[in-house]
Amino acid sequence: MSLKLEWVDEREEAGAGEAGWPTLLTRLLNEAAEGEGVAGGIVTLTLTDNGGIRELNRTYRGLDKATDVLSFPMREQGAEEFEILYEDDYETTTVDILNGEAGEDETEDDEPGNADRIEELLGDIVISVPRMHEQAVEYGHSAERELGFLFVHGFLHLMGYDHGTEEEEREMFAKQEAILAKAGLTR
Incomplete structure (x- = not known):
């Protein structure tokens, strides 16, 4: 990022x-x-x-x-995480607001490391x-x-x-x- x-x-x-x-x-x-x-x-x-x-x-x-x-x-001060729902696959990505890092809840079709990053x-x-x-x-x-x-x-x-x-x-x-x-x- x-x-x-x-x-x-x-x-x-x-x-x-x-x-x-x-x-x-x-x-x-x-x-x-x-x-x-x-x-x-x-x-x-x-x-x-x-x-x-x-x-x-x-x-x-x-x-x-x-x-x-x-x-x-x-x-938001004190907020740690929120979930983003993608319209295409309805998969969720958790974004750590304080650290600016995105992590993915993987599905079978997902390849590790290919998560779309959302810029804060x-x-x-x-x-x-x-x-x-x-x-x-x-x-x-x-x-x-x-x-x-x-x-x-x-x-x-x-x-x-x-x-x-x-x-x-x-x-x-x-x-x-x-x-x-x-x-x-x-x-």
């Missing part, structure tokens, strides 16, 4: 200097996933503007304001590019560093991390900074 980053750009046009973003974010995804023991899955990244993220924030969080990043995890959807991350640029200026670092920070922050939310308490915030932000430092994106 492998990690995949799917990319959606809702903006009317990309800005200058964005050509390296897919490579940077794929590298950060791999670093962050390795640290969390995630061997595979799909993360969808949507780049939007302040209006787009404001609408999502209002719809899904009840907050009528723009923000920098939103995360929509697909994993880890979740969606949405970043407001204008807000990202504003924050890069505000914090005095590069747009790539701020983009990386927001992306890793979003990924850790997909993994179940939060920053509702001081202890949770310390843990999450320490993980973010370690991943960014490993990628050379320091302040």
Whole structure:
């Protein structure tokens, strides 16, 4: 199983200097996933503007304001397994959500090792590019560093991390900074 980053750009046009973003974010995804023991899955990244993220924030969080990043995890926290029923043979495959491994309930006609693997959807991350640029200026670092920070922050939310308490915030932000430092994106 492998990690995949799917990319959606809702903006009317990309800005200058964005050509390296897919490579940077794929590298950060791999670093962050390795640290969390995630061997595979799909993360969808949507780049939007302040209006787009404001609408999502209002719809899904009840907050009528723009923000920098939103995360929509697909994993149920604490869920271990679920069964998938295939229409063609009505065979079941058990997918271990935490480990991202598929195992097959074999029938007589099955050949071991030929199970169709279903890639786990880890979740969606949405970043407001204008807000990202504003924050890069505000914090005095590069747009790539701020983009990386927001992306890793979003990924850790997909993994179940939060920053509702001081202890949770310390843990999450320490993980973010370690991943960014490993990628050379320091302040």
